[in-house]
Amino acid sequence: MDGAKATPGRTAGPYVSAAVLRLAILTLLPGLPDLLTGRVEISTPVTSFKRLQEGLFLYNHNVSPYDGGVYHQAPLFLPLFSLLPSFSSFPIFTYLLYIAVDLLSANALWRIADSGEAGSSALFSSPRREKRWSGFVIAALFLFNPFTVATCIGRSTSVFTTCAILHAIAKAVSGAPFGAMVALSFASYLSMYPLLLLPPLILLCYDRQRSERATKSGLKFAATCLSLVAGVLAVLFQMSYLVTGSWEFLRSTYGVQLTLSDLTPNVGLWWYFFIEMFDSFRSFFLAVFWLHLSSYVGGLTVRIRRQPLVVLTLLLGIFAIFKPYPSISDTSLFLAMVPLYRHVFPLMRHTFVIAAVIMYATFLGPAFYHLWIYAGSGNANFFYAITLVWGLGQSLLVCDLMFAVLRDEWEVERPEMVGKEIRQI
Amino acid sequence: MLIQQPPDDSTTDSPSLEAVTGRVTANNGVPARKQPPPEKPSDIRRRSYIILSFWLIVLCLGLPIWWKTTTIYRAHLPLQEMLDWADGKACRPVFPLHISIQANALQEQEAQNLLRLTQHALDDLNDFSGHHLRLQLAPPAATENRDRDTVLTIRLVPGEATTATLDPHEPILDITYPPNAIPSPTSSSSSLATYVAGQLRSTFAEEQATISYLLSANSISPEHRPQGLSPDVAETLSKRTTRSLKYAPTYHLTFSLFTSGPLPSSWDIEGAIGDYMKPVLDLLLPIHNFTIDTQVQLYATPGVQNQVLNKEDLSSFINAAEWPLSPSIGGAPTVNFIVFVGNQTIAAPSQNSAEGPDPAPHSWLIPQWGTVYLLSLPPDTPHLSSEALKQPLLTFTSHLLSLTGTPRSGSLPLRLSTLSRIRSADLLLRASSTLGSLARLALALPSISIPSSVADGVSKTIRHLRMACETLGGPEGLAHARIAEAEAERAFFEKSMVGQLYFPDEHKIAVYLPLLGPVAVPLVMGLVNELKAWRKRRLEAAALGAGKKKE
Known part of the structure; x- marks a missing residue:
């Protein structure tokens, strides 16, 4: 199957049906969006739509949106949403914006899939690369993933980050380093953590440069990319400064992520830990958690140097587990990238366990949260236990995918071992 | 593979680096195990880079952050000065009380003489240096606008006999004297002067006793401590102090x-x-x-x-x-x-109580x-x-x-001005002793953190204590003593300091080990293995070189 040759009608199929599905849910079940917006699995303090509306209200009344400590999102969301007709009177425009962002993400994913980067990168070609899914299937898997749909209905602003990251990767594989860096700067501006994706993304861009204007020196290329990202971020910060009139937003958006001052429960592993933490060690363990999150970047980039897209995928999975305010939106981004590796699926060993654990956590998570918050018959440990299971499921998937990719590489070196069982030392 | 396993998913088995770098054994029924081919030099170098990338983060970022976030901040405190205040070495509480004598009926000369004699008599009676009564002659005209520093005015009026009455509404002591009581300029003693001194002393006896009781109750050094506080007076005063x-x-x-x-x-x-x-x-x-x-x-x-x-x-x-x-x-x-x-x-x-039914x-x-x-x-x-x-x-x-601790005797205005002096002394002593406790605490617990707000509070306390000490007896003295006491209490009960008290060094193991222990195991083992392999390679290379030389 080749997505590039698809007819226009076929291309439009998943997009149209996904848009119709979302519109149908939004219009036929009017209570559902607000219910999902309030769910901790979807809305974190840094992505919640409710908090965005609060910030928007303050902004439109000429009060600093960060007053009151509710709004922790990027300042440039405010003029964007102010341009739309008011959400309370015409919610349809907001819905259409979110649907459009989802479709744009799917489009980027489609392009990544069609480039074939997952199977054969510049430095490595997998012998199994013929066995893959087309962009059509991968885009459809993303668009109809329940996690993606729930995020869209819940109007979490993380969809913008997802879209920016996917576009950065799509630009990188199509040989447009400039576009990739700009898109990644936007993603970093919105959520900060995508900045950690920079090393593998620069490598991906470097490998995929168009031959007619390729920079040979790796260092020079990296320096250009870094200065480009720094420049775009500086412009975005300057614009934010002009919008809000002070540098307060840095503390209220990135500061909150760095210091975890809002301890609202979420599906991640940080909140419970820092509820229990002694005050005098809080800053130290915050640093430990952040270093833990960022320490993977170097090791993975060096180890899987030949397939930078794999590094990006694995890092997205790791971020979905270990970042300070994760939600199912991050998982949906990771799950969107995983099907690109259809060709190594046969090498994975725990697919059933992974699927079972993730489903188990998905169904029991809301139930345990209900027991804790609403029924009062459970306590915080209930919900934290299920988020541990959720993290376990995802880390199993990350590890298994890494194992499969490494084995795939290894079999190229040792063709005589293909199909034989191996033992890890 | 050197992916750190977080504590929650330590059950997952990740593919090890060796699995893909060649040291792999096939066990699908092959009876004799095949030796894997040797590792490629590029793989070895790559593995070193991976270990290096993790250790660089630990050493370059982790250690400095650990040092910076867990060192206990101890602001500098002027410990010696604080202890001096607590021991009473820094300030000697002195209450100079100005008493003016209004004797409109007397000649200037006579009045001066009487004043001198009375002051002599007072100084002879007084045994407590902290409490000074200073007489001065009021200008004859100034009956209305009393000096603010004057605590009591003595109005000498000629009369039939020697009597003394306290004005109930104003701090005025009216003394009448028979005409022959005025001392001659040459006489060295006078019954009127002795009488006035005795009256003054009895008026201020309670205040003096209270202040000397306060000073002795707080650990003021012995040379400033007044003597001669009779046990029953001390008992009454301590009763009153517990009641107020x-x-x-x-x-x-x-x-x-x-x-x-x-x-x-x-x-x-x-x-x-x-x-x-x-x-x-x-x-x-x-x-x-x-x-x-x-x-x-x-x-x-x-x-x-x-x-x-x-x-x-x-x-x-x-x-x-x-x-x-x-x-x-x-x-x-x-x-x-x-x-x-x-x-x-x-x-x-x-019925048998002293006052009768x-x-x-x-x-x-x-x-x-x-x-x-x-x-x-x-x-x-x-x-x-x-x-x-x-x-x-x-x-x-x-x-x-x-x-509120107001003394019993005397007219109301006098009682209130006495109260303000007693309270100033009390606050001054309390603030000083709080400073001393804080200093001793800082010395006794070397691991307690001292935030800069405490140092601020201490320096403010000392500044106000100094000013209070200078203006003791007046309204400013009370105001400064008030601020000093509040600041000292705030500094002593600083919340972040108290929290540290319950956190001894032994507990730090329990804080660090559960998370950092599991993280450290793969990091350290990876480093150790890598160093071992490197040494082995060096030895092999050396042996190879020696063998070549022999040939």
Whole structure:
């Protein structure tokens, strides 16, 4: 199957049906969006739509949106949403914006899939690369993933980050380093953590440069990319400064992520830990958690140097587990990238366990949260236990995918071992 | 593979680096194990890079952050100075009291002479250097505008005999003298001078005793400690100190009306306070602020149901479980004044008491808490008028004065000015001893953190203590002592400091190990393995080189 040759009608199929599905849910079940917006699995303090509306209200009344400590999102969301007709009177425009962002993400994913980067990168070609899914299937898997749909209905602003990251990767594989860096700067501006994706993304861009204007020196290329990202971020910060009139937003958006001052429960592993933490060690363990999150970047980039897209995928999975305010939106981004590796699926060993654990956590998570918050018959440990299971499921998937990719590489070196069982030392 | 396993998913098995770099054994029925081919040099180098990338983060970022976030911040405290204050070496509390003599009927010369003699007599009587009475001659015309520093004016008026009366409303001592009592300019002693000195001394005896009691109760060094405080005086003073409330800039007064039946259900408390209590409160204003609230409760049951209350019953009369008497409102200590309308009476004190049979009292004072007044009324009084409340409120007022620690003797203005001096001394000593405790705490616990706010508070305290010490006896002295005491308390009870107290070094293992232990194992093992392999390679290479040389 080749997505590039698809007819226009076929291309439009998943997009149209996904848009119709979302519109149908939004219009036929009017209570559902607000219910999902309030769910901790979807809305974190840094992505919640409710908090965005609060910030928007303050902004439109000429009060600093960060007053009151509710709004922790990027300042440039405010003029964007102010341009739309008011959400309370015409919610349809907001819905259409979110649907459009989802479709744009799917489009980027489609392009990544069609480039074939997952199977054969510049430095490595997998012998199994013929066995893959087309962009059509991968885009459809993303668009109809329940996690993606729930995020869209819940109007979490993380969809913008997802879209920016996917576009950065799509630009990188199509040989447009400039576009990739700009898109990644936007993603970093919105959520900060995508900045950690920079090393593998620069490598991906470097490998995929168009031959007619390729920079040979790796260092020079990296320096250009870094200065480009720094420049775009500086412009975005300057614009934010002009919008809000002070540098307060840095503390209220990135500061909150760095210091975890809002301890609202979420599906991640940080909140419970820092509820229990002694005050005098809080800053130290915050640093430990952040270093833990960022320490993977170097090791993975060096180890899987030949397939930078794999590094990006694995890092997205790791971020979905270990970042300070994760939600199912991050998982949906990771799950969107995983099907690109259809060709190594046969090498994975725990697919059933992974699927079972993730489903188990998905169904029991809301139930345990209900027991804790609403029924009062459970306590915080209930919900934290299920988020541990959720993290376990995802880390199993990350590890298994890494194992499969490494084995795939290894079999190229040792063709005589293909199909034989191996033992890890 | 050197992916750190977080503690929660340590069960997952990740592919090890070796699995893909060649040291792999096939075990699908091949009887003899094949040796894997040797590792490629590029793989070895890559593995070193991976280990290096993790260790770089640990060493370059982790260690400095660990150092910076867990070192205990100890602001510099002037420990020696603080201990000096606590030991009384830094300030010698001296109360210079200026007393002016107004003798309009005397010649300037005569007056000067009398003054000199009286001062001599005073100095002979005085044994306590901290409390100085200084006489000065008032300019004859200045009768109205008294000097602010003058605590007492002596008005000498010619009369029949030697008498002394304290003016009840002004700090004035009127002394009359027979005409022949004026000392001649040459005489070295005079009965009038001795008399005036004796009067002054008795007027200020209580203040002097109180201040010397305070100084001796606080650990002031022996050379400043006054001698000759008789044990029974000390006992009375300690009783009074235990009875009075701890000093606070603001007191909250709660007036409660409890009735045993349905009536009376209302009272004109506002008017009564305005009429009978407000004047005294206004006089106390430089020393204390007051906030007031009132409440009425019907069908209130006292804790004791006896018709006649004995002395033992009084302590359990307050029904703490049912009466809504909150311990303190808004941080200020509460003084409770209770009017209980019922038909209970207090047993008259026993006949053999020194004062003889008293009429049965209606009220009693509860130390550091307030006053209860039993009011018996005709059964169907619906409203308590301001007049009916006169006696209770006058009792409350006098009890309030003793609850605030006002001395007993002398006229009211004198008592109040004495109170402000006593309070200044008290606050000064309390702030000094708090400073001393803080200094000793900082010395005793080397691992306690001292935030900069504490250092701020200490320096502010010392500055205000110094100023208070200089202006002791005046209103500024009280204000400075007040600030110093508040700052010292704030610094001593700094929250972040107290938290550290319960966190000894041993517990740090329990904090670090659960998370950092599992993280450290793969990091350290990876490094150790890598170093071992590197050494082995070096040895092999050396052996190879030696072998080649031999050939």
